[in-house]
Amino acid sequence: MKKFIAPTQINGIVAAPASKSDMLRAAAAAYLTGKTCEIVHPSFCDDAKAALGIVSALGTQLDLRSDNILFSPGNLKPEPVLDCGESGLCIRMFPSIAALRPETMTLTGRGSLISRPLDMIVQPLRELGVVCQTNNGFAPITVTGPLQAGKAVVDASVTSQFLTGLLMALPLCQGTSEIIVKNLKSTPYIAMTLHLLEQFGILVEHEQYEHFLIHGPQPYHPLSYSVEGDWSGAAFLLVAGAIAGNVSVTNLKLDSLQADRAILDALARCGADLTLEESRVSAHQGTLYGFEFDAVDCPDLFPPLVALACACKGKTVIYGAQRLKVKESDRGIALLTEFRKIGANIALYPDRMEISGSELDGGNVHAYNDHRIAMACAIAALRSRKGVTIEGAECVAKSYPQFYEDLQSTAVYT
Ligand SMILES: O=C(O)C1=C[C@@H](OP(=O)(O)O)[C@@H](O)[C@H](O)C1
Ligand SMILES: C=C(OP(=O)(O)O)C(=O)O
Numbered sequence: 046m047k048k049f050i051a052p053t054q055i056n057g058i059v060a061a062p063a064s065k066s067d068m069l070r071a072a073a074a075a076y077l078t079g080k081t082c083e084i085v086h087p088s089f090c091d092d093a094k095a096a097l098g099i100v101s102a103l104g105t106q107l108d109l110r111s112d113n114i115l116f117s118p119g120n121l122k123p124e125p126v127l128d129c130g131e132s133g134l135c136i137r138m139f140p141s142i143a144a145l146r147p148e149t150m151t152l153t154g155r156g157s158l159i160s161r162p163l164d165m166i167v168q169p170l171r172e173l174g175v176v177c178q179t180n181n182g183f184a185p186i187t188v189t190g191p192l193q194a195g196k197a198v199v200d201a202s203v204t205s206q207f208l209t210g211l212l213m214a215l216p217l218c219q220g221t222s223e224i225i226v227k228n229l230k231s232t233p234y235i236a237m238t239l240h241l242l243e244q245f246g247i248l249v250e251h252e253q254y255e256h257f258l259i260h261g262p263q264p265y266h267p268l269s270y271s272v273e274g275d276w277s278g279a280a281f282l283l284v285a286g287a288i289a290g291n292v293s294v295t296n297l298k299l300d301s302l303q304a305d306r307a308i309l310d311a312l313a314r315c316g317a318d319l320t321l322e323e324s325r326v327s328a329h330q331g332t333l334y335g336f337e338f339d340a341v342d343c344p345d346l347f348p349p350l351v352a353l354a355c356a357c358k359g360k361t362v363i364y365g366a367q368r369l370k371v372k373e374s375d376r377g378i379a380l381l382t383e384f385r386k387i388g389a390n391i392a393l394y395p396d397r398m399e400i401s402g403s404e405l406d407g408g409n410v411h412a413y414n415d416h417r418i419a420m421a422c423a424i425a426a427l428r429s430r431k432g433v434t435i436e437g438a439e440c441v442a443k444s445y446p447q448f449y450e451d452l453q454s455t456a457v458y459t
């Protein structure tokens with residue numbers, strides 16, 4: 046699908062969509078309770094649908110309604126294949142969870158997921174008693190449990206997502222596990238996992254996110270879990286407000302542990318005019334200045350920050366470009382190529398991106414089947430001379446199916 050975003054001023058109020066990261070963790074946790082559980086304000090983005098498909102294939106009965114989902118344990122045997130769609134979190138979080146069962150299961154995926162690395166999963170799972178095989182470090186990945194408590198070393202330099210899965214599965218094993226984590230990146234995502242576990246009644250001890258002690262068995266307590274609003278999706282809307290008008294985003298937890306809440310810091314650094322009220326953040330257009338920002342631990346902020354930097358006077362440096370290679374696209378290259386097409390002055394280095402603010406001309410871009418590239422190009426279009434046509438625009442459904450409608454609802458036509 047091609048989508049044209051016209052240059053326009055915006056003014057409006059948008060409710061942040063449900064957080065994909067929180068939703069996927071909640072779906073896994075609801076399954077792990079083994080009891081009847083509810084998720085309120087769920088996400089039905091593509092990655093959430095993949096997670097729901099997996100817990101259903103693992104034997105959970107789901108009662109899907111528009112504003113809640115009821116999970117109840119089924120007595121069926123799990124299906125042998127778990128389809129992760131294009132979700133990195135699903136294919137790295139669910140192997141440990143699937144391996145709690147003794148049956149052999151294969152986790153597969155599609156599109157870019159096929160070329161995203163899974164090699165960090167194999168050795169630790171083997172150390173914990175699981176028979177585990179990948180296709181030369183890539184999908185599909187096959188596991189035969191049961192996972193057993195023990196000691197393992199996890200390399201988290203490429204992704205935190207496998208550690209999330211391990212921390213969710215090991216509390217259900219008999220005995221104490223010790224996990225040594227090397228070179229963790231995206232640390233706030235692990236803080237988020239630990240916070241969710243606490244809400245389900247599970248305590249994990251750790252020292253500086255390097256040494257984790259997990260006592261088991263600790264049962265998950267069933268509850269009615271409300272999914273937080275998504276700071277990652279909200280980041281695009283707030284940048285849109287800061288560069289092209291006024292936007293208020295509601296349904297945001299101001300003390301959220303989500304990594305992308307750091308958009309507030311980035312917006313403050315460039316001098317954006319922000320108002321924070323209870324569960325609502327407003328961004329108003331004003332003069333913006335180039336800034337420096339370290340996105341190593343919040344890599345999903347790169348795309349909205351590139352759009353922001355284009356509207357800032359002077360030079361912006363965003364660190365952490367090494368974290369962009371194995372996302373839904375090679376995001377460093379995708380941002381460089383597509384933003385250059387619409388007139389941005391942008392350079393990519395191994396560890397950073399540098400952008401010199403300038404008026405964008407607009408034109409045609411490709412989304413690389415990457416939701417965050419599509420959303421970044423859409424908000425950059427608001428301040429461009431001719432507007433931007435995004436090819437493959439439908440990929441926003443991976444995390445934020447209502448994105449274009451929400452953005453459109455704020456447009457002010459003069
Ligand atoms: O745990 C999560 O929900 C996520 C962790 C991050 O991945 P990495 O840990 O691979 O950086 C992030 O980029 C991804 O969008 C979601
Ligand atoms: C990288 C992302 O997700 P995942 O790794 O879960 O596919 C993302 O949502 O930007």
